[in-house]
Amino acid sequence: MTTPSTPSRDWDDAFNNMGHVAGSEKLPGEWQAEATAYRDATTGWTCDIAYGDASRERLDLLRPDGPPKGLAVFIHGGFWMRLDKSYWSHFAEGARAAGWAVAIPSYTLAPEARISEMTRQMARAVTHAARDIDGPIRLAGHSAGGHLVTRLICGDTTLPTDVLNRITGVTSISGLHDLRPLMHTAMNDTLRLDPIEAAAESAALQTPQPDQHVTCWVGGGERPEFIRQSRLLALMWDGLDAKCHLEIDGTHNHFTVLEDLRRADSPITRAWLGT
Numbered sequence: 001m002t003t004p005s006t007p008s009r010d011w012d013d014a015f016n017n018m019g020h021v022a023g024s025e026k027l028p029g030e031w032q033a034e035a036t037a038y039r040d041a042t043t044g045w046t047c048d049i050a051y052g053d054a055s056r057e058r059l060d061l062l063r064p065d066g067p068p069k070g071l072a073v074f075i076h077g078g079f080w081m082r083l084d085k086s087y088w089s090h091f092a093e094g095a096r097a098a099g100w101a102v103a104i105p106s107y108t109l110a111p112e113a114r115i116s117e118m119t120r121q122m123a124r125a126v127t128h129a130a131r132d133i134d135g136p137i138r139l140a141g142h143s144a145g146g147h148l149v150t151r152l153i154c155g156d157t158t159l160p161t162d163v164l165n166r167i168t169g170v171t172s173i174s175g176l177h178d179l180r181p182l183m184h185t186a187m188n189d190t191l192r193l194d195p196i197e198a199a200a201e202s203a204a205l206q207t208p209q210p211d212q213h214v215t216c217w218v219g220g221g222e223r224p225e226f227i228r229q230s231r232l233l234a235l236m237w238d239g240l241d242a243k244c245h246l247e248i249d250g251t252h253n254h255f256t257v258l259e260d261l262r263r264a265d266s267p268i269t270r271a272w273l274g275t
Contacts, residue, residue, distance in 0.1 A: 011184040014225040015079075017254040027255055031087040038090035045089075051105065051128035052121065059105035059125050060085050061132065062092050068101035070135035071166075072273060073126055074261075077143025077174075080118060081110050081190050091261040094269035100138070103129035107148075110191050115179070115201050119151045123158040136168040140272045142258060143226075146175020150203035150233065153212050169213040169274045174226050174254050177204040177233040181225070204233045208242045215245045215271045219252030226254060247271065 018024040039045055044063040051057050072095040076088050084106040092102035105125035107118045130137060141149035150172050152159055159167075179198040182188055199205055208214070214237060216230035227248065234246040249257055249268070260266035269275075 011181050012186055014181070014223060015185060015187070017223060017226075020223060021253050021255060024255060028083065028087065031090075035087055035089035038093065042093075042096075044096070049128070051125045054108050054121075056084065056106045056108045057121060057124070058085070059103050059129060060089065061129060062089070062096055062102045062104075064096050064099050064101060066099065068133050068135060069099040070101070070168075071103060071129055071133040071137045072100040073103045073105070073129065073137065073139050073149075075105065075107075075122060075139070075141035075145035075148045077141070077145045078109075079187055079191075080115055080144045081187065091258055093262045094260070094264045094266060095273060097264040098269065098273055098275065100273060101129075101133045103133075105129075114192060114197065115147075116197055119148060119201065120158050122148045123152060126152065127160060127163050130163045130166065135166075136274075137163070137166045138169050138171075138273055139167060140171040140173060140261075141175065142173045143254065144176060146172035147177060147179070147201070147203065150175060150177060150208075150214065151201065151206075153209045153214075154203055154206040155209060156206070157209065164209060167212075169215070169272075171215045171217055171268075171272045172230070172233065173217045173268070174219065174222060174257055175216065175229065175233070176226075177229050177236075178202045204229075204236045207240055208237050210241070212237075212242045213274070214242050215247060217247045217249060217257070217268060217271060219250070219254060219257035220248045221251040221253045222257070223254070245271075 047060045085104045107121045139149040218230040234244040238244045
């Protein structure tokens with residue numbers, strides 16, 4: 001796809017997490033193996049719940065041992081082009097151990113779907129899961145998933161009002177909030193972003209719903225562009241009266257930043273759950 005102008009930097013390198021973390025090519029296989037083992041060892045799963053008609057419009061729901069304190073939703077990354085819910089089950093352990101039900105949805109990937117359609121799918125997924133679980137809703141997403149959870153609380157959200165009113169906090173982990181630089185990457189041959197959609201789907205360029213609580217969580221050892229993206233949303237939305245907090249987490253890279261989601265008492269899990 002033709003980019004709108006000649007890029008002033010190497011944007012492919014700016015977003016290339018795996019190219020800067022040794023051994024990262026093995027991670028997807030490791031995640032899937034750990035997620036499968038966790039599902040097999042943990043009771044309370046209901047898998048492949050349909051929230052729409054498309055083949056990937058499915059979510060997994062994990063209930064805690066007792067009555068849920070609320071619904072925690074985790075939306076996965078993969079640059080909107082890769083992976084699905086089955087890779088991430090083990091990262092639900094911290095929230096489950098803290099007494100929350102956890103929903104992990106898949107969504108249709110590019111190029112079959114545009115990013116704007118993925119945003120609408122996630123609204124349908126959260127709405128569906130909210131019918132089964134009462135109480136507050138806490139959203140978290142990683143990388144492209146961080147984009148999707150923040151888009152769900154923008155002024156143009158397709159979430160029903162009753163569901164939106166139950167959302168008490170959003171945590172974007174290494175999220176992407178200004179999509180315009182992606183037009184200068186090779187990924188855009190698959191994503192097919194144009195200037196109109198890139199701006200419309202950039203949470204940093206949108207107005208958040210009133211009184212939102214947002215945490216932008218990013219590893220201190222990530223690619224500088226991911227740190228910039230988290231700073232950007234925190235700065236932009238702070239000026240629009242959202243309650244924003246930026247957390248730069250030690251020396252974690254784009255992948256190790258997720259590890260503490262397995263612990264109920266970790267700072268990142270507490271940020272997700274608001275505890």
